[in-house]
Amino acid sequence: MARKGSDTSTIVGLVIGVGGLIAGFLLDRGSLLALIGIPALIIIVAGTIGALTISYSLKDVLGIPRLVRQSMRRVPGPSPQLAQQLLEFAEKARRDGILSLEDTVDELEDETLRKGLRLVVDGTESEILMEVLESDLSILEQRKLEEAAIFETAGGFSPTMGIIGTVMGLVLVLGRLGADPKEIGHSIATAFIATLYGIGFANLFWLPISNKLRGQVKMLRLEKELIIVGVRSIQQGESPALVREKVEGFLQEREKRELDQHRTE
Amino acid sequence: MARKGSDTSTIVGLVIGVGGLIAGFLLDRGSLLALIGIPALIIIVAGTIGALTISYSLKDVLGIPRLVRQSMRRVPGPSPQLAQQLLEFAEKARRDGILSLEDTVDELEDETLRKGLRLVVDGTESEILMEVLESDLSILEQRKLEEAAIFETAGGFSPTMGIIGTVMGLVLVLGRLGADPKEIGHSIATAFIATLYGIGFANLFWLPISNKLRGQVKMLRLEKELIIVGVRSIQQGESPALVREKVEGFLQEREKRELDQHRTE
Amino acid sequence: MARKGSDTSTIVGLVIGVGGLIAGFLLDRGSLLALIGIPALIIIVAGTIGALTISYSLKDVLGIPRLVRQSMRRVPGPSPQLAQQLLEFAEKARRDGILSLEDTVDELEDETLRKGLRLVVDGTESEILMEVLESDLSILEQRKLEEAAIFETAGGFSPTMGIIGTVMGLVLVLGRLGADPKEIGHSIATAFIATLYGIGFANLFWLPISNKLRGQVKMLRLEKELIIVGVRSIQQGESPALVREKVEGFLQEREKRELDQHRTE
C-alpha cells in the first residue's frame, strides 16, 4: 500500500549540515587539512561500534547500513489511496457479502490488510480479530523502535568517545609540556578533533537518523491503524458514510479533499 | 469557535530577552560588533537545519516559518462562548428532537463539532460516535505534537552545533599559537561566538517556540474535549443542568461567572 | 476545607541557602561587593523572562508573583477534619436520606464537595457523577501543573542565560588581551558572575518553587480524591464502617488516630 520511493532528505540534510560547517570554517580562513585526524576517526568509530556491539549484537550492528538505507525510503503513512481501497472493500462486502472479498485477499500487498481480511473471510470473531491485528502491530512496532534505538544509543556513545579521544590527546600533550609552544598548540588542536568528530557524528548522523526511523515507525503505525479500523468496519458491515467518517480522520486536510473527489466521481 | 487573533508574546519575549542580553553587554562596555560572527552564524544555522532535514524531511523543515507564525496566533482553549453554544444545542435537541439540529450542522465552523453533530443527527451509535471523535482528536494531537517536536529537536541540535563551531575555532587558534597574543585573544573570542549563537538560538527561539506550540496543543485538546463531552450530552439528551455542570469544569473561575450570566439573562 | 495558612519554609529555605553561600564566601575572605554584577543580573533576569514570555504568554509571566505567593501558602492535603466531615455526611445521608443534605450543600466551602453533593442530591447517575468529578479534577490538576511547569522551564533557561552572559563577558575580555593581567583577572571574574547568578536563581528560586508547587498539586489531588471517594460512598449509602475504612487510607498514621478519637467520642 505504501507508496515507497526515495526520500532525498537524508542526502540534502547532510549536504546542508556538513557543507555549512565546512563553509563556516573556510570563511574563518581555516584549512580543511586541520580538521582531518585519522587517530580521532578510529577512536570515535571503533569506540562507538564497540559499545554498540556489546549493547546489542554483532548482527544488529552489521544491520546498520540496511537501516541507513531504510531511513532514505519514503514511508508516506495513511494515504488517500489506501483509504479509498478500504472504502471500496467495505462497500463490496456490504453489497455482495464478506465472502465476495475472498478472491481479492491473496493479491493484497500489505500484510496486515491481507491477514485481516483473510481472518474476516474465515469468520473470525470480532474481538479475536482485533486482538490478533493489534498484537501483531505492537510487536512489529516494538521491533522497529528497537532498530531506531540502536542509532539513538550510538548518538549517546559517540560524543563520550569524543571526550575520551580528547582526554587521551591532552594526556599526550601534557606529557610533552615544556616543548615548543607551537607544537603543543598543534597537538591540542589534534586532541580537539576527537571532540569534533564525536559530536559531529552524533548530531549529523546517528541522532538525525534515529529521529527519521522513529518518524517512519509513527507513520507506519498510523497506516496500520487505518487498516485495522477499516478491516473492522468491513467485518461489521458498517454503512459507507460511517466508514468514510472513520477513515477521513487519518488523512490530512488536502488528502481528505482528494478522497472526496473520488466520492463525487 | 476559537477566537483566533494575534498573540504578541513572541515579539514581546524576543524584545525582552534579546534586548536584555544586549543591554547587559553594552552596560559592560562591550561593542556590539564584537558579537557579530558570520562564520558562526552559518555553522549554527546550516548545522541545525541540516540535522533537522535528516531527522524529518525537507517539507517539514520548509514548514518551520509557517509554524513560527502559528505560534504567534492566539489559541484560547475552551471558551465560555463555545460552552454556551453547546448548552443551547443541548436544550434545542432536548426540546425539539435531535433532528432539529440538522440545518445548523453544516454552518458550524469547528470541524469536530460539525462532524460530531452530523454523526449524532445520522443516528450513529453512542460508542462508535465517541470512538470516531476521540480517534480523530488523538491523530490531530499527534500531528500537532510532532510539529512542536521539530522545534524541540532543533533546540537540542543548536547548542551542539555551537560547540562544534567553537571547537573548530579553537583548532584554528591553536594552529596559530605563538602569534601575537592580542590576535589570539581575538580569535578565541570569535570561536566563542559560535557557542553564544548556538545557546542563544536554542533558548530564545527553538525551545520557547516549541513550548508555545505544545501549550497550544494542550489548549486545542481541551477545547476539543469540551466539544466531545458536549456532543455526547446532546446525543444522550441530558438535562440542561447536568450539561452545565459538565461544561463548567472546562472553564476557569472568571469564565464560569461569564457563563452564569447567560443563565440569568 | 483546606486549612490554609502561611508556610514559612520558602523564607527559611532562602535564608539558609543564600545565607550559607554568602557565609562560605565571607569565610573565604571574599568581599560581597565582588559578587555584585548589574550587567549579569540584567542578562539573567531579562533573558529568562524573555524566553518565558515566548514560551507562554505575557499574562502567564505576569502571574509569576502570584504563584510565588501561592507557593508560600500551606496546602495540607487530605485532613482528618475533612475525613470526619465526609463520615458525618455519609451517616446523615444513610439515616435521613440523601435529600437531608440539601440544605448543607450550598454552604460548603470546597467547590468539589459542593458540586459533588449537589449532583448527588439532584439524583445524578453514579457513573456520570464520577465522570464529571474526575474530569473536573483532571482539568484543574492540568492547569495547576502547567503553572508549576513555568517555574521548571525558567529553571532550565536561567543557567543557560548564565552561560550566555559568561561567554559574552569572555568575548569582551579576550578582545582586550594584552592589557594589565590584574584588570583582565577582574574582567574574567565579572564574566563568571553571570554563571553564578544563572545557576543561583535556578537552584534557589525557580526549581525549588516549581518543586513546591508540584507538591501542592499532589496534596490537592489527594484531597480531591478523598472527597470524590467520600461523595460516592454517600451516594451509595455505604455503611459508616466501610466509609471509615475507605477514608482512613488517605490519612497518615498520626491523623488516623485523630480520626479514631472522634469515633469513641
Place this chain on the structure above:
Amino acid sequence: MARKGSDTSTIVGLVIGVGGLIAGFLLDRGSLLALIGIPALIIIVAGTIGALTISYSLKDVLGIPRLVRQSMRRVPGPSPQLAQQLLEFAEKARRDGILSLEDTVDELEDETLRKGLRLVVDGTESEILMEVLESDLSILEQRKLEEAAIFETAGGFSPTMGIIGTVMGLVLVLGRLGADPKEIGHSIATAFIATLYGIGFANLFWLPISNKLRGQVKMLRLEKELIIVGVRSIQQGESPALVREKVEGFLQEREKRELDQHRTE
C-alpha cells in the same frame, strides 16, 4: 510480616566508596589536609538544605535523618513466610468458613493484611475490597516515593551548589591575579574543593540513598500486592493448589523451594 533487621550495605558502601577515594588520593602522594575546606562544606550543605527547604518544607527536611536510618533497615519484600501464612489462612477459610479467621485478624502485624481480612470477615463486596486495598497501597506508595524524591532532588542540587562554590572561589582568585602564583594555585585548589564536595555528597550520599529508598518501596509494593492477591483468594475460597500457584509467582526460585518444603511436611 517484614523480617525487619539491619542492612549494613549503607555503611559498607560508604566505607568502600569514601575509602577508595581517599586511598587513591593518598597513593598519589596527596595530603588529606588539602581536601578539607570548611567554606566549601558550608556552601554545599547550606545551599542544598536551603534549596530542599524551599522545595518541600522544614518538616520534610528535618525528617531526612529518619529516612537515612530507614534506608539502613532491611525490607525483604514478599517472603516465603508471608506466602505460607496466606496459604494457611486460605485453607482455614475454605475448611472452616471465612468467619473462622475473625479471631486471628486483630493480632496480625501487617496493616494491609489486617485491614483486608477484617473487610473480608465483614462481608465486603469483592470489588470494593480490591478498590480499598489498592487505593490504600497506591497512596502509601506515593508517600514513600515522595520521601525518596527528596533525596533525588538533593542529589540534583548538590553538584550545582558545588559549581556555585567553585565559581565563587574563582571570582575570589581572579580578583587577586598578579599575586604570587603559588598562592593563586592554592586558592584555585580551594575553589575546586567545592566541586569535589558537591559531586561527592550527591554520588555517595543523596543519590545512592534515594536509590535505596526507591528499591525499598518496590519491595514493599510487591509484598503488599502478594497480600492483596492472597486476601482475594481467601475471600473467593479458591483451592489451595490455585492459591499456591498464585503466591509462588511472587517468590524467587530459592524461596519457592522453601515454600514447597512446607508443602510436603
Place this chain on the structure above:
Amino acid sequence: MARKGSDTSTIVGLVIGVGGLIAGFLLDRGSLLALIGIPALIIIVAGTIGALTISYSLKDVLGIPRLVRQSMRRVPGPSPQLAQQLLEFAEKARRDGILSLEDTVDELEDETLRKGLRLVVDGTESEILMEVLESDLSILEQRKLEEAAIFETAGGFSPTMGIIGTVMGLVLVLGRLGADPKEIGHSIATAFIATLYGIGFANLFWLPISNKLRGQVKMLRLEKELIIVGVRSIQQGESPALVREKVEGFLQEREKRELDQHRTE
C-alpha cells in the same frame, strides 16, 4: 525453550572498542604506559562499587559478575520451534481433549509453559489463568529490569567518580604550582586519567551491558507472551489455522517461512 548458547558480541565489542581507543592512541605516538594510573583505577572502581553498595545491597553488587556472564548468553526470544510446539499442543488438545496433555506437562523445560498447561489441565478458569501467568511474567520482568538497572546506575556513577578523581588530582597539582612545568604537565595528565577511566568504564562496560540485559528482558517478555497466547489458545480449543495466525505475529519474516515449512511437511 530458549536456545541458550554463547553470545560472543560482548567480547567482540570489547575488542573493537578498547582496541580502537588504544590503536588511535598509539597512532598518535602515545605510550600505553601514559594511560595507566593505579590511583585513578582505585578511585573509579571503589567509588562506583561503593555508591552501588549503598544504592542496592552487598548481595546485589556481588551478583554483578553473574549478570555479566548472563549478558553473554544468547536469549533468542520467540523461536519458530516454540511456536511449532505450541501449535502441536493446540492440535493435540483439540483432537484428543485437554487432558491428553497431562503427561507432557511435567517434562516441559520452560516454567511458564509448564505452569500454564498445568493450570489448563487442572481446569482453571480462563480469566484467572491469564491473571496468574501475566502477574508472574510482570514480576519476573520487574526483577530482571532491576538487575539491568544496577548497571545503568553504575554507568551514571562512573563518570562522576572520574570527575572526582580528576578534581582531586588538580587539587594536588595546584598545591605544587611554581614547580617544574614538565612535572606539572605530567601531574595534570595523571589527573585526567581518572576522567578517562570513569567515562571509559561507563561507556564500554556498564552502559552497554545494561543495554544488553534490557534487550534480553524484552526478548524474554516476547517469548513468554507467545507462550501465554499459545496457552490461552490451547485452553479455548481454537482452530489450528487461527492459532497459527496468532503465533506467527511473534516471528520475524524469515522465521515465519521456517514455520510454514513445517506446515507443508
